[in-house]
Amino acid sequence: MNQLNEAFIREVTDHQSELYSYIYMLLGNLHDARDVLQETNLVLWRKANDFEAGSNFRAWAKRCAYYECLRFRRDRKRDRHVFDDELLALLAEPSDMPDDDAEARQLALRDCLVQLPERQRDLINSRYRGDLQIKQLAKQFNKRESAIKMSLKRIRDGLQVCIEFKLRELAS
Amino acid sequence: MKERNQNDERLLELINGLMDGWIDEAEQQELQQYLKESESARERYRRQMDIHAQLHLDHSEGLIPELMRRQPIKSQALRFPRQLLGAAAAMVASLLIALVLFWPKPEASKQVFAHIESTSGARWESTHLPTAAGAQLGPGTLRLIEGLATVVFDSGARVTIEAPAALELIDRMHCRLVEGLVIADVPESAIGFKVSTPSVDVIDHGTRFSIIVDAETRETSTKVYQGMVEVQHLLFGQSLKIREGEFNAAGLESLGAVQAFSDQSFGLRQIGPPRRGDDWRRLTTSRDAYVGRVFLDGREVHRSETLLLVKNGSAMRHAYLGFDLTDYAENTIIEAELALEFAPTGWGFASLVPEATFLVFGVTGDPVWDEETLDVENAPASHGRALNLKPERLVELGSFVIPYGIQKGRYGIEDRRLADFLSDHAGRPVTLLVVRETAEIENHGLVHGFASRRHPNLPGPTLSIRLAQP
Structure with missing residues (x-):
C-alpha cells in the first residue's frame, strides 16, 4: 500500500459515521443506509484516482454518496421511498455551515447525553441499545405509547439544543 | 410566531415518527411538504436525523462491530468509542477497509480452495466478499450476520456456518472459528481436517460434529454426532478424544472433561422417527x-x-x-x-x-x-x-x-x-x-x-x- 492509498483510506474511515448519517438522512432507513454506505465505499475506492489530495474530501464523498442513493432508489423502483427525487436533491445540498465539524458534533452529543436526567437516559438507552420500539418501551416503562413518543421527541429536541449550545461555546 | 412554533412542533413530531417507525404514508407526505417548503425545516431535519444516526451507532456496535468486539476495552469502547479509542479505532477501521478493499479477487487468485455451496437467508458483514452461492473462496474471513451458509473445502470437508459467526478460511484442510457455531461433515478424503478456535484445535477423524465458540468467554463447545474428533488445547497441548454422543467444553485456560450428551447440559431427547403401523x-x-x-x-x-x-x-x-x-x-x-x-x-x-x-x-x-x-x-x-x-x-x-x-x-x-x-x-x-x-x-x-x-x-x-x- 503506498502513501497515497494510506492517506485515502484514512479519509474514508474517518468519514464513515458522517457518511452513514448523511445517507440515512437522505433515505430515512437505517438498514438501507448501511447497504448504500458499503456501496459508496467501493465507489470511493474505485474513483480514488479522481480525488485530488488536499481538496475537500467530505464534499466529494457526500456527492458520491448522494449518487449512490439515487442509484439505490432507481434499482428499487418498486419499493416505496420516503421522499421524492426533488426533495432528495434539496436535502443533499450542503448546509450553509462550511466548517461544520462532524466529530465535534459527535463529542457534543455524548456530553449532552451524560447530562440527561437519569430517566431520560434510561429511555434513550432502551430505545437504542435494546433497539426497542415504542410499544415495547411503553411496556417497559409502564407508560402510554403517546407518552413515550412525546418523551423521545422532547429528549431529541433537547439534545439538539444542547449540541448547538456546546458547539457555540466551543467556537467562542 | 405562535403558528411557527406549532409548525415546528408538528415537524419535529413527524421527524420522530420517521425515526421510530410509526409514521404513515399521509404523514410522510406531510413531512415531505414541510421539508420542501423551507430550508430551516430541512436543517432541523438534517440535525435530528444526525442525532438519531449517531445514537444508533453509539449504542449499537457501530459500523465495525467484529473488529471492535475483539478489542479488550469493549465496554468503554461502546460507550465512548471516539474519545477512548481515538486513533486506535481509526487504525482498526483502516485495517478493516484495507482488508475489504484488498480482498483478492477470487477469479484472479490462485489460492482458491473452497466454495460456498449454498446459503439460506444469509446476510454478511461485508458485501465485498464473494458470498453468493457458488462463489470461489481463498484465504480470508467470512462473517455471517444472519442466516446459514455452507462452505465446501476442496478436501471434501463441508462446514455449515450459523449466524452470527466468523470463520477464517486458512487452507483446504484448516479453518478457524473466531466465534459462533459451525457444523462440520468430514468425509474420509478430509480426515485430519482441522478447525481452530480461540482455545483449542479440533482435529477430525472422519465425522460429523458441531463447534460453538462463545463470543464473550471464548469457550469452545465441541459435540460429536458421528465418528470421533481430537481436541487439543492450544495453551497446554493436552488432547482429548471425543466420540459419538459426547461433548467437551474447553475454556482458554482449561480443557475440561469429556461428557455424554445425556448429561444435564444437553438434557433432552429429540423425538424418534415417525411412528408407523396400521393403527x-x-x-x-x-x-x-x-x-x-x-x-x-x-x-x-x-x-x-x-x-x-x-x-x-x-x-x-x-x-x-x-x-x-x-x-x-x-x-x-x-x-x-x-x-x-x-x-x-x-x-x-x-x-x-x-x-x-x-x-x-x-x-x-x-x-x-x-x-x-x-x-x-x-x-x-x-x-x-x-x-x-x-x-x-x-x-x-x-x-x-x-x-x-x-x-x-x-x-x-x-x-x-x-x-x-x-x-x-x-x-x-x-x-x-x-x-x-x-x-x-x-x-x-x-x-x-x-x-x-x-x-x-x-x-x-x-x-x-x-x-x-x-
Missing part, C-alpha cells in the same frame, strides 16, 4: 400461522413465509397449528405424538437463550382463526401485544426442551394429555398452540422456528395418532 394415522396441519410480527422503521422485519416463529423476549411470538379431525370419531384416539421440524431462523443470538422449554397447549372452545389474518388482535388464546395467555382457553398438553445453541432437529411431544385432548375434540378441527416458556436472558435472543406446511423441503407440523381397534 397409526399421520396428519399434517390444515392451517398454521404465527402471531407477533415485528416492525422496524415501518417495515416488517424478521419474518418468514416458511417457518413458524416462536420467541419469548422483548417481542413475543406464538405458533398456532390447526389439524382437521373431522373424519375421526370422538374417544377413538389412544396415543398421539406431535412432531415439529426446527430450523435456524437466522435471527437473534443463540447464546442469549439458555436451554429452551416449549409448551404445547390445546385451545378449547372451537376457536375461530384464519391463517392469513391471524394477528395479535384476534389471536384466540392470548390478548394484547404482550400475547398474555388466556388460561381459561388452554389445556397444557406437554412440553419439550431444545438445548442451548441448537436450532434444528425434530422435536415435539408424545404425551397422554395430547391423546386425551385429541380424543375429546375429535370430529372437528382442533387448534394447538406452541409457545416458548423460556425467556431470553437479554434482548436479541434467538428466535426459534419450525417448518410450516408451506416449507419447501422440511416436513410441516405432523400429528401421529393411534386409533383404538374397532
Whole structure:
C-alpha cells in the first residue's frame, strides 16, 4: 500500500459515521443506509484516482454518496421511498455551515447525553441499545405509547439544543 | 410566531415518527411538504436525523462491530468509542477497509480452495466478499450476520456456518472459528481436517460434529454426532478424544472433561422417527400461522413465509397449528405424538437463550382463526401485544426442551394429555398452540422456528395418532 492509498483510506474511515448519517438522512432507513454506505465505499475506492489530495474530501464523498442513493432508489423502483427525487436533491445540498465539524458534533452529543436526567437516559438507552420500539418501551416503562413518543421527541429536541449550545461555546 | 412554533412542533413530531417507525404514508407526505417548503425545516431535519444516526451507532456496535468486539476495552469502547479509542479505532477501521478493499479477487487468485455451496437467508458483514452461492473462496474471513451458509473445502470437508459467526478460511484442510457455531461433515478424503478456535484445535477423524465458540468467554463447545474428533488445547497441548454422543467444553485456560450428551447440559431427547403401523394415522396441519410480527422503521422485519416463529423476549411470538379431525370419531384416539421440524431462523443470538422449554397447549372452545389474518388482535388464546395467555382457553398438553445453541432437529411431544385432548375434540378441527416458556436472558435472543406446511423441503407440523381397534 503506498502513501497515497494510506492517506485515502484514512479519509474514508474517518468519514464513515458522517457518511452513514448523511445517507440515512437522505433515505430515512437505517438498514438501507448501511447497504448504500458499503456501496459508496467501493465507489470511493474505485474513483480514488479522481480525488485530488488536499481538496475537500467530505464534499466529494457526500456527492458520491448522494449518487449512490439515487442509484439505490432507481434499482428499487418498486419499493416505496420516503421522499421524492426533488426533495432528495434539496436535502443533499450542503448546509450553509462550511466548517461544520462532524466529530465535534459527535463529542457534543455524548456530553449532552451524560447530562440527561437519569430517566431520560434510561429511555434513550432502551430505545437504542435494546433497539426497542415504542410499544415495547411503553411496556417497559409502564407508560402510554403517546407518552413515550412525546418523551423521545422532547429528549431529541433537547439534545439538539444542547449540541448547538456546546458547539457555540466551543467556537467562542 | 405562535403558528411557527406549532409548525415546528408538528415537524419535529413527524421527524420522530420517521425515526421510530410509526409514521404513515399521509404523514410522510406531510413531512415531505414541510421539508420542501423551507430550508430551516430541512436543517432541523438534517440535525435530528444526525442525532438519531449517531445514537444508533453509539449504542449499537457501530459500523465495525467484529473488529471492535475483539478489542479488550469493549465496554468503554461502546460507550465512548471516539474519545477512548481515538486513533486506535481509526487504525482498526483502516485495517478493516484495507482488508475489504484488498480482498483478492477470487477469479484472479490462485489460492482458491473452497466454495460456498449454498446459503439460506444469509446476510454478511461485508458485501465485498464473494458470498453468493457458488462463489470461489481463498484465504480470508467470512462473517455471517444472519442466516446459514455452507462452505465446501476442496478436501471434501463441508462446514455449515450459523449466524452470527466468523470463520477464517486458512487452507483446504484448516479453518478457524473466531466465534459462533459451525457444523462440520468430514468425509474420509478430509480426515485430519482441522478447525481452530480461540482455545483449542479440533482435529477430525472422519465425522460429523458441531463447534460453538462463545463470543464473550471464548469457550469452545465441541459435540460429536458421528465418528470421533481430537481436541487439543492450544495453551497446554493436552488432547482429548471425543466420540459419538459426547461433548467437551474447553475454556482458554482449561480443557475440561469429556461428557455424554445425556448429561444435564444437553438434557433432552429429540423425538424418534415417525411412528408407523396400521393403527397409526399421520396428519399434517390444515392451517398454521404465527402471531407477533415485528416492525422496524415501518417495515416488517424478521419474518418468514416458511417457518413458524416462536420467541419469548422483548417481542413475543406464538405458533398456532390447526389439524382437521373431522373424519375421526370422538374417544377413538389412544396415543398421539406431535412432531415439529426446527430450523435456524437466522435471527437473534443463540447464546442469549439458555436451554429452551416449549409448551404445547390445546385451545378449547372451537376457536375461530384464519391463517392469513391471524394477528395479535384476534389471536384466540392470548390478548394484547404482550400475547398474555388466556388460561381459561388452554389445556397444557406437554412440553419439550431444545438445548442451548441448537436450532434444528425434530422435536415435539408424545404425551397422554395430547391423546386425551385429541380424543375429546375429535370430529372437528382442533387448534394447538406452541409457545416458548423460556425467556431470553437479554434482548436479541434467538428466535426459534419450525417448518410450516408451506416449507419447501422440511416436513410441516405432523400429528401421529393411534386409533383404538374397532
